Amino acid sequence: MAINLDAPFVVLRASNGEFVCAKGGGGQEVVANRSQRGPWETFTFHHRTDKGGQLGTGGGPGTPPSFDQVGFQVFDGMYISADGAGGGKVYANRGWWAAWETFDIFPAPDEIIAAHPGAWHQTN
Numbered sequence: 488m489a490i491n492l493d494a495p496f497v498v499l500r501a502s503n504g505e506f507v508c509a510k511g512g513g514g515q516e517v518v519a520n521r522s523q524r525g526p527w528e529t530f531t532f533h534h535r536t537d538k539g540g541q542l543g544t545g546g547g548p549g550t551p552p553s554f555d556q557v558g559f560q561v562f563d564g565m566y567i568s569a570d571g572a573g574g575g576k577v578y579a580n581r582g583w584w585a586a587w588e589t590f591d592i593f594p595a596p597d598e599i600i601a602a603h604p605g606a607w608h609q610t611n
Contacts, residue, residue: 497532497559498524509579513563517577530567531560533584557592558584 499507501519506528508521521528535556559567561579566588568581581588 509561513561513565513579526562533558556589
């Protein structure tokens with residue numbers, strides 16, 4: 488599956504079918520409870536990769552997938568951040584793009600794009 492990683496804007500939909508939203512356009516929590524998309528549900532997509540704009544698929548069973556690192560900037564210019572490097576709340580309140588604001592993105596097994604903070608970990 489080829490994904491256009493040069494597109495400047497993205498809209499994210501959670502597994503509950505709702506759109507991801509930066510409450511207040513930024514500066515608050517990020518939630519996944521909007522039935523319609525608008526400016527607060529549209530993110531500027533920033534991309535770090537040397538893979539030529541194509542998402543990798545990994546090397547087979549037991550091998551971490553090839554991934555690209557991305558950041559999401561919200562309506563008010565802040566960046567989405569996984570507080571504490573993940574495992575907690577997600578906010579749109581950082582004025583910079585650093586480790587906590589960087590997400591790995593890769594094709595999930597069912598062809599849905601998945602993003603998560605931090606490095607990939609294999610679970611058994």
